[in-house]
Amino acid sequence: MTALLTALLRLALWLALAPLLPGIINRVKAWVAGRRGPPVLQLYHDLARLWRKGAVLSTLASPGFIAGPAVAWVALLGAATLMPLGPAGGAVSFRGDVLLLVYLFAVARFCTAWAALETGSAFEGMGAAREVSFAVLAEVALITAILALSVQTGSVNLGAMLAPAPGAGAVLLAGGLFAVLLAENCRVPFDDPNTHLELTMIHEVMVLDHSGPPLAVILHGAALKLLLFAALLSQAVLPLGALPAPAAGAAFAGAVLAVAVGVGLIESLLARFAFRRVPLLLTTAFLLCLFALLLAWKGGAA
Amino acid sequence: MTGAVNLLIGLAMGLNLLALASSRLPSVIRTVAVQGVALGLMPLLIEPRPDWMVVVVALATVAVKGFVIPALLGRAMRAANIDREMQPFIGFVPSLLLGAGGTIAGVAGARLLPLLPEHAGTLLVPGALASIFTGFVLLVGRVKAISQVCGYLILENGIYLFGLLLIRSTPLLVESGILLDLTVGVFVIGIIVDRIQRAFDSLDTRKLTALHE
Numbered sequence: 001m002t003a004l005l006t007a008l009l010r011l012a013l014w015l016a017l018a019p020l021l022p023g024i025i026n027r028v029k030a031w032v033a034g035r036r037g038p039p040v041l042q043l044y045h046d047l048a049r050l051w052r053k054g055a056v057l058s059t060l061a062s063p064g065f066i067a068g069p070a071v072a073w074v075a076l077l078g079a080a081t082l083m084p085l086g087p088a089g090g091a092v093s094f095r096g097d098v099l100l101l102v103y104l105f106a107v108a109r110f111c112t113a114w115a116a117l118e119t120g121s122a123f124e125g126m127g128a129a130r131e132v133s134f135a136v137l138a139e140v141a142l143i144t145a146i147l148a149l150s151v152q153t154g155s156v157n158l159g160a161m162l163a164p165a166p167g168a169g170a171v172l173l174a175g176g177l178f179a180v181l182l183a184e185n186c187r188v189p190f191d192d193p194n195t196h197l198e199l200t201m202i203h204e205v206m207v208l209d210h211s212g213p214p215l216a217v218i219l220h221g222a223a224l225k226l227l228l229f230a231a232l233l234s235q236a237v238l239p240l241g242a243l244p245a246p247a248a249g250a251a252f253a254g255a256v257l258a259v260a261v262g263v264g265l266i267e268s269l270l271a272r273f274a275f276r277r278v279p280l281l282l283t284t285a286f287l288l289c290l291f292a293l294l295l296a297w298k299g300g301a302a
Numbered sequence: 303m304t305g306a307v308n309l310l311i312g313l314a315m316g317l318n319l320l321a322l323a324s325s326r327l328p329s330v331i332r333t334v335a336v337q338g339v340a341l342g343l344m345p346l347l348i349e350p351r352p353d354w355m356v357v358v359v360a361l362a363t364v365a366v367k368g369f370v371i372p373a374l375l376g377r378a379m380r381a382a383n384i385d386r387e388m389q390p391f392i393g394f395v396p397s398l399l400l401g402a403g404g405t406i407a408g409v410a411g412a413r414l415l416p417l418l419p420e421h422a423g424t425l426l427v428p429g430a431l432a433s434i435f436t437g438f439v440l441l442v443g444r445v446k447a448i449s450q451v452c453g454y455l456i457l458e459n460g461i462y463l464f465g466l467l468l469i470r471s472t473p474l475l476v477e478s479g480i481l482l483d484l485t486v487g488v489f490v491i492g493i494i495v496d497r498i499q500r501a502f503d504s505l506d507t508r509k510l511t512a513l514h515e
Contacts, residue, residue, distance in 0.1 A: 277325075279395055280323055280394050280395055291402075294409070298409075
């Protein structure tokens with residue numbers, strides 16, 4: 001009973017904290033540009049406003065138009081229950097849960113793309129095609145990074161994989177996973193979350209026809225995904241298992257914050273890459289993870 | 303000491319991949335320059351007690367590879383009015399994958415070689431093989447004459463890394479001779495690039511296959 005209660009509490013924590021991260025990123029961007037910027041809690045206000053509004057439904061769309069975002073959100077919530085939180089570990093943990101994590105991300109992506117295709121709008125189909133084709137490359141990098149961690153620790157359990165010191169490949173892994181984070185969450189070198197030109201958007205164009213509560217669910221899911229990737233990145237790179245619990249918790253929170261600030265800085269200082277350059281960047285991320293894998297492999301053999 | 307050497311060679315291997323991935327000529331030239339400086343510092347790290355000869359060779363290498371040659375290449379670029387885009391025969395992603403494959407093959411292949419025990423722990427031989435392979439890919443896979451020079455320089459960096467294995471037995475004369483050759487070679491290529499540009503209105507080496515009066 002207490003286990004269920006703590007699991008629910010942790011889920012509530014994930015849900016409550018997720019919209020904070022985009023707020024921090026926007027704050028950093030405003031600070032670099034010398035603007036006042038929106039308040040950190042802006043996304044909470046947006047979500048509350050969207051939730052009160054009604055949804056406009058196309059007559060063409062099937063129930064998948066609503067079901068897609070909902071299923072994606074639930075899949076990301078499931079991923080959040082698997083993701084360990086620093087010294088506290090994961091709410092649910094079993095052997096091979098890392099595979100489930102990867103597939104939950106894939107389900108979320110599939111459902112978002114499916115909901116985007118429902119209205120039959122050409123722009124949304126374009127966005128879905130881009131999202132999925134970039135994801136093919138990003139997923140390879142993510143899986144290679146997970147393989148590297150798995151070879152390093154000899155385990156396929158997320159909690160056991162992320163706790164120990166990552167060894168020599170940490171820098172490579174950090175670079176590769178950060179690029180994956182930017183690509184998966186449609187951040188700047190890959191996509192511009194602020195753009196309003198349909199031809200250049202990826203994620204934003206997929207949600208053009210959603211409104212009201214479904215849009216709120218999509219936005220919250222995107223924030224949750226960003227927090228998930230930030231948590232994965234910081235735990236993969238930092239040797240949290242070697243620290244005492246309070247220090248590890250503080251280091252974990254600091255690292256997630258640092259990732260958000262890093263994303264904000266990158267968005268302020270870089271322009272979005274041309275589409276033909278994106279595969280090159282993602283291949284670089286894959287190679288970074290591949291070299292980390294080789295280092296882990298060789299280090300394990302020696 | 304071995305850790306620092308391996309770190310520098312790892313950096314050079316990373317720069318190899320960067321040179322393969324970059325689409326602008328100046329950034330490739332800069333990459334080659336940084337690689338030259340990193341490799342030029344290596345003799346100081348490898349020798350436990352560097353004497354004046356080693357110091358002179360290292361400083362000369364850093365000066366020539368890090369500053370003189372990039373300056374010559376930059377001058378040739380400005381003189382011939384070359385636009386900065388690279389034109390690849392082999393696309394950036396395939397050449398990057400080729401380079402990564404070459405690096406992995408270099409690390410794997412060096413294990414099979416009968417090396418001296420003091421060299422077995424370092425990345426000297428894998429780094430040399432990887433650089434030579436990267437140089438070949440750049441030489442073969444790029445259209446413009448200047449990017450081929452960069453490929454040649456990376457190839458030479460690989461050979462230099464191999465030469466570091468023999469650092470105690472190579473006389474100063476040989477080292478300085480190689481450096482001088484390299485400088486003169488790049489200088490001459492700078493002039494040739496200008497000539498090619500004037501004769502063909504482009505640096506596309508594919509056009510050089512047709513004979514002219």
